[in-house]
Amino acid sequence: MDYRVIKEGDLFFLTDVHGDVTGNDEAGHGLYTQDTRFLSRMEMLIDGEKPTLLASEGTKGYFASIRSMKVSKDEGAIEMLRERYIQGGILHERVSLTNFFPGEVRFDFAAAFDADFQDMFIVRKYRTGDVGEIVDRDIGPSGMSIRYRGKDEIERETQVAWDCAEAAQAGPDGCFHFAVSLAPKETKRICFTVTPVIAGKVPEARSFEDGLALLEQSYDSWRAETTGVASDVPAFDEIYRRGVTDVRMLMTDIGYGDVPVAGLPWFAVPFGRDSLITSLFMLPLNAGKVRGTLRTLAATQGEKTDPWRDERPGKIMHEIRFGELVQTGQSPFGPYYGTVDATPLFLVVLGEYVRWTGDAALAEELKPNVLRALAWIDENAGGTEGGFLSYRQEAEKGFPNQGWKDSSNSIVHETGEYASSPIALSEVQGYAYQAKKTLAPIFRLLGDVELADRLEQEAAALQARFEEAYWMEDERFYAIALDEDARQVRSVSSNPGHLLMSGLPERSRAESVARRLVSEDMFNGYGVRTMSTQATGYYPMSYHNGSVWPHDNGMILLGLGKLGLKQEAGRVITGLLDASSHFEYRRLPELFCGYGSSESDGPVPYPTTCSPQAWAAATSFAFVQAMLGIDPNVPERKIALNPFLPEGFGELTVSRLPVGQGHLTVKLVRTPGQDDYGKVRIEVVDNTTGCELQIQE
Incomplete structure (x- = not known):
């Protein structure tokens, strides 16, 4: 730097x-x-x-x-x-x-x-x-x-x-x-x-x-309260320790508990999407650290209709600023709400937090916020034909695109034409589906059976609509979005990779998406590109149309781990570890260019990348989640494990992993002479979680 x-x-x-x-x-x-x-x-x-x-x-x-x-x-x-x-x-x-x-x-x-x-x-x-x-x-x-x-x-x-x-x-x-x-x-x-x-x-x-x-002392306390790792791959141990330190540095409290800011130097404030994705990655680090994010975003939830700030009742903010221009009403960022994905992600993170901790009391506390967020989602699912959650820019000084790829050229048809809003992004439908599926059993546990039943019915209906509207049979992949006329935006991109963690895609289609993500046109040797080299808009030096974003790969890894797609997960992990060796302090940057490993001696830096960036720093936590294949369900007293080790790993010990009211320490050891990729023996060193371990061999 x-x-x-x-x-x-x-x-x-x-x-x-x-x-x-x-x-x-x-x-x-x-x-x-x-x-x-x-x-x-x-x-x-x-x-x-x-x-x-x-x-x-x-x-x-x-x-x-x-x-x-x-x-x-x-x-x-x-x-x-x-x-x-x-x-x-x-x-x-x-x-x-x-x-x-x-x-x-x-x-x-x-x-x-x-x-x-x-x-x-x-x-x-x-x-x-x-x-x-x-x-x-x-x-x-x-x-x-x-x-x-x-x-x-x-x-x-x-x-x-x-x-x-x-x-x-x-x-x-x-x-x-x-x-x-x-x-x-x-x-x-x-x-x-x-x-x-x-x-x-x-x-x-x-x-x-x-x-x-x-x-x-504060850093010593942070490290003592978070999950430790030790492997025979020094690069992994280093990138993980770097992530633990950087995420601690990026924590800020604006009055409702610690929340990770987006990144330095220019995004040192709470964001909706960035803080939530970082918090999602932090669940295996220490799920209790996620409460501040949820309470902060609940406290700043939209209350009124204000086109100046793209605000709507129930909407979770995009970004909050505190400077003179905001205080005098010359800028709409106090907070600004121009994001379509923060609201369903808020619900996803709350649901996953309860699955990791069993803390249903927080879901009860935030239930009014949950109901307002659900109402906003349902209201805005009428923005495109077919009932999908969509966005359009309202604020004059806001963002034209309002998913995580928010640059103006990021949603492009195969003809080169930019998609017209309202735009319904594929991954956003996955977030909405996952939110409803995850929250339903939690609210049933809290006694609201009517809400639980409704959420499950809505999720099933969304799944059926989605499969019909977004699947591109010729590509064996999902479209990145639907435009204002419900036309598929047929660019092959990384966005549908986020669907894998949601449970929305049918299994064979999920496997097809996973294979494409690590194929030559999408995987550059260091990570999954944001756009296929075969797509019309591909440009390796672009911000969103061909670059590689570690957090994007992290979201994909969460899905690959859940689905047990070990070869694909191992390739992504190995690529990012290789990339990290080319950056200062093994710190994964916000993004890097999409040139393939055969085109350069290392990943080509993006000229204006932020570093450290919270969701990039936390991506190594997603490595752990994927390698363990962990899927906790503390309310039902179960923890599923489907572990593997990527190529080059002989063993991995994960210590003091907080789940429920206790901790889990396990050791993975590669089993020699096995045909299965990454086959391991798992040793349970300590389990005080009160949950039954269900280990898939």
Whole structure:
């Protein structure tokens, strides 16, 4: 990556690899919270020069270190080590200056700061707007503050302070100069803090050491509460541990419990679809962590008809923002509801959460939200001929396409013509089917037999309609969508791969879809492409029409695992593991280009991908679910297992897998000399779930 980013809570810091924020508006670097940039410049200089970069590390995700030096021929160097993290709403940066000259040195160390308080949409050039102004700058020898009054009448302030024995000489441009004198091998440290203040609320300050200790403890607790893995494939163990750390970093609480934000740097807010798919992947990590997502989305559920925000009663939001443009009504993202899939996915995740935990009380708590969501689904299933859940853009500044492939060219006929709305996506019908099938027994358990019966009847009717309307017999595959005239959009794409987890497709057709997904035109050696190379709209460098998205593959894996399609699942897992070796820290990015493995030495990066991205980070959790072939049903006290190991795996131990009120620890060992793909012996090390294990050999 050509940037460094750290995050904790609602605060994240984006810099260049040198650790600086130089005011380059094209890059958008800065310190952000509540969709506002609270730091637009932060540079460290020695004798007026930027030191030479030696190393820039962000392995942990929540902690970064940048090592650089100012050298004088071969005589020696001044080393500068910058270490930073965020804790308690405050950015901490410790600068260590070390003398590696043979004699004493004196030099000027300078730190420059500024803040512009721009709304993130303005920084990214997505919007313009009427905004406030900076009203005060207070600069002193031990710190500075910059205050801003927005058009929303909210006062925002950036406070910069440092801990240093020497007083700084403050320049009028926000550049502070420290006269440093160092004996040979002597080190001096300066600890800086940058504190965003909104409406006068100042976070509690801590020392660098104390704040870092608290942050590390929180990560230790997270790891202790989540499922552990150990295999004989180091690449898998590394990508899994990376996912555990990154998902923790991406958690945020806006008042209803922790929820994974979509990704960094530009999507550090709760989303409907992204947060829900990440949470679906998190169920085998720790299903209890999913409650915050469900409560957050229930609390922001649509209440009225508002075309400005694509809002309808019962609809689950697409995205929520908190910046000045939203607060003043200049942007519809407070929240924006332009998504067709978040509402059925909300119901899917709730149903799967109860199956993993047995916590039917949450379903009872959220029943009013469930009923409103179901009403919205049923109301909008009249948008196309035949009664399928569809979308059309209403908000002037909203999205023309409102599935997960939301770029304007993503739904394209084989003629090259873009589909006209209302559009009914195939995978969305699968989500609606799965939601109703999964929730029916839960509400029967809660005593609402009438609702349960209705949901089951509606699911069966949807299944029959879907098979007739979407199946393309000549392709042995499902159409990506139906358009406004109920015509099939006949592009072969990855979307129908999501149907496999829903249970909607007839078995032989599901197997046909699975085989096509890993065939040469759809599988590029590293993952399933978003579109077939044979499709009219295929373009390997596109965002949605030929690229590879790890989370898309993860959704496919959930279905392959449920159906016991082990060869196909193994190929997807092996491909993504291979891809991960080509990315920094084995961190799967948001997406990469669709070129095949024969066309390049590794996956071709997509130029503007976000990383870390929550649903990409969580994809490794879907690997575990698929390899175990696990399908828990805690309300019925059963856990089905149909395990396998992909090629290259000899064994896998999954520890402390939370199910129900207990945990499951199992070990898979490849059985030699068997014809069946990935045949394993399963050892149950520990089972405190209270559920019967039903193991398919």
